[in-house]
Amino acid sequence: MQLIKDQQIIDNTWQFIADTDELKSGDISMPLARWQGEKPQLLAHDGKLGVRISSADSVDELADDLEKLQLIELDFPDFADGRLFSQAWLLRGRYDYHGEIRAIGHFIPDQVFYLARVGVNAFSPETSEELPEIINKLKDFTVNYQSSIN
Amino acid sequence: MYQYTDTDQTLVDERVAQFRRQTEQFLKGELSEDHYRALRLRNGVYIQTHAPLLRVAGPYGLLNSKQVRKLAHIARFYDKKYCHFTTRQNIQFNWPKLETIPDILAELASVQMHSIQTSGNCMRNTTTDHLAGVCVDEIEDPRPYCEIIRQWTTLHPEFDYLPRKFKIAVSGALHDRAATQFHDIGLHLVKNAEGEVGFKVIVGGGLGRTPIIGQVIKPYLEKKHLLSYLEAILRIYNLYGRRDNKYKARIKILVKESSLAKFSALVDKEWSHLKDNNELSSERIAAMCAQFSAPAYDDGAVDDQSFAQQQAADQAFATWVKHNTANHKVSGYRAAFVSLKAPDSPPGDMTDDQLDAVADLADTYSFGEIRVTHRQNLILADIKQADLYSLWQKLAELKLATPNIGTATDMICCPGLDFCSLANAGSIGIAKEINEALDDMDYIHDIGDLKINMSGCMNGCAHQSVGHIGILGVDKKGTEWYQLTLGGSSENNAAIGERLGPAVAKDQITQAIVTILDVYIKQRLEEESFLDMVNRVGITPFKEQVYATH
Ligand code: HEM
Ligand code: SF4
DSSP, X not given: OEEEETTEEXXXXXXXXXXXXXXXXXXXXXXXXXXXXXXXXXXXXXXXEEEEEETTSOGGGGGGGGGGOSEEEEEXXXXXXXXXXXXXXXXXXXXXXXXXXXXXXXXXXGGHHHHHHTTOOEEOOSSTXXXXXXXXXXXXXXXXXXXXXX | OOOOOHHHHHHHHHHHHHHHHHHHHHHTTOSOHHHHHHHXXXXXXXXXXXXXXXXXXXXXXXXXXXXXXHHHHHHHHHSSSEEEEXXXXXXXXXXXXXXXXXXXXXXXXXXXXOOTTSXXXXXXXXXXXXXXXXOTTBSSOSHHHHHHHHHHHXXXXXXXXXXXXXXXXXXXXXXXXXXXXXXXXXEEEEEOTTSOEEEEEEESOBOTTSOBOOEEEEEEEOGGGHHHHHHHHHHHHHHHSOOSOGGGOSHHHHHHHHOHHHHHHHHHHHHHHHTTTSOOOHHHHHHHHHXXXXXXOOGGGGGOOHXXXXXXXXXXXXXXXXXXXXXOSSTTEXXXXXXXXXXXXXXXXXXXHHHHHHHHHHHHHSTTEEEEOTTSOEEEEEEEGGGHHHHHHHHHHTTOOOSOTTSTTSOEEOOGGXXXXXXXXXXXXXXXXXXXHTOOHHHHHHHOSOOEEEESSTTOTTOGGGSSEEEEEEEETTEEEEEEEEOOBOSTTOBOOXXXXXXXXXXXXXXXXXXXXXHHHHHOOTTOOHHHHHHHHOSHHHHHHHTTTO
């Protein structure tokens, strides 16, 4: 599967493990609860680590772990649920997170310009047809009125 | 008046291009109904009973003559030769074709206008006092701050998908003419003990189904902190506002359910991280204030003798001056209302020809500026007293001089069943009926200051809950009924009207209003306004008469 990272189309190298899945080798991301529950074992893992959060999760809970995480996935339950825009801002603006922040789930290409401004740098759309559209829509505006992350 | 920079113009042009692409995608079937809906709403496009409705932003109600001529042009070529001014100082077109809306937006952009964020669950057009900058009771002109807020809210990347819509109003005067206590955030310019001017911040007010009076969250906020404090409130609302039930999603419910103290603690904690980084510099404020500097008033205006003579000689003119003009801070000038409440036309509507004519009058008499009031009238704010007589004559020819500002027939009225798919009952027709029943101007002037607000359903677009008399359309087994409330106010003495009793049938509602006014005439004290009397005697005397014969 392909996605966009830093304006480029690239292949996905990460695998997701749900709460009850067996650990896999390589780069893995997981739900917040699993990360919190199995931190010691996970820190011994051979690949990179990521956490998938949804709107109702609080990024404050990840504040102390961020240097151990190379990926935070923002899983949109519904494109109209804007909480993840603030979560992304907090990750970059408050907690100074420098890893990858990836939008997944039900966001829409028409939101990527705003998502990029609040610090999201990777987009994994539901269908690959949306990839070129996303690259284009990242350039919807050349100006803005207010400071944010970007 | 604020003039766009290259940045403003580029942003608005790019927004038009973006919406054009989105609309094309939708019409080709490449964008789903649901996704397009969210995007079109953020460009002011509703789909209602008959056709799309386009809501254009009137930035804090301030327009120039060129913009008003553009509205006339749009009404003429894209719509049915009229437009509608709303209670939030915006402009609505009721009949544009969806395919032409990108072109309309491009026309608007050519005169520094847009429809960005005039609907949808995002930060809306900021509103203010329609007498800003000219009234006699002003602490400071609120418009520079409105423009700063307009820019901050426009295309804000973090807060475009809020739980619900979000409205900010700013008042700079002692008398609150901007209904700030019924906004998600209300800002009042106030002086502190040291004589410095800052903001009193009110949060959690709102109308609609659950009208709530806002509460003071910061009695005094330094100007430099304006944007960081707004950001803190918006972030807390975006993260914690309810998303499970759209009727509980406004910030008023969050504030109420969590208590002001808790909400305010969350905001303060968030703000403590932000306040030192994102200060509004005094240079930026000064530069913005310069954009709203006073026009070149004529020092000699006050020497004119004709104004007094014309009033003495022409009773109709004197009546118009009394009701449809307001004091101005510069002697020799007055602010003149353009009444959009003529008896035979729907409240707040204006034709293409009237728009063009008012633009000309603004150029001739009022430095080319026109304002929209939140009671759906217009104002020419800077008229020399010597010019009032000829202005009045010209407005009268245009049917824009009905001397009824602030009186019973200056009703706020939503589109109701005629245009709105959510309506339970008609409102424009009832407004017309009430107008016909109250066709005696002397009687209306005798009643004096009265705000009648009427909405066709409990969404409350016409603010019925804060009308001195509120009329609310309700549905009873498919027929139209009307619920009455008395004693509401959106001004300093903010209050939500009290229910008079059971809803009244459609053929009884006008009589009920007439009865209420008769009770007032008979039982008022000398100089006592309708609202004051309701506050003194309560609803009982009115109730007894209205329901006496039922
Ligand atoms: C015909 C199309 C219209 C539709 C479908 C519509 C829909 C709605 C809905 C659903 C609400 C309730 C929102 C809430 O409670 O959060 C509302 C509130 C409101 N609408 Fe409309 N409306 C229409 C026209 C208008 C017009 C013409 C005006 C201006 C005169 C207007 C001004 C307002 C205002 C001021 C509110 C109250 C906002 C508050 O709670 O503070 N609407 N409208
Ligand atoms: S109050 Fe109700 S009927 Fe009137 S415009 Fe609003 S939604 Fe429609």
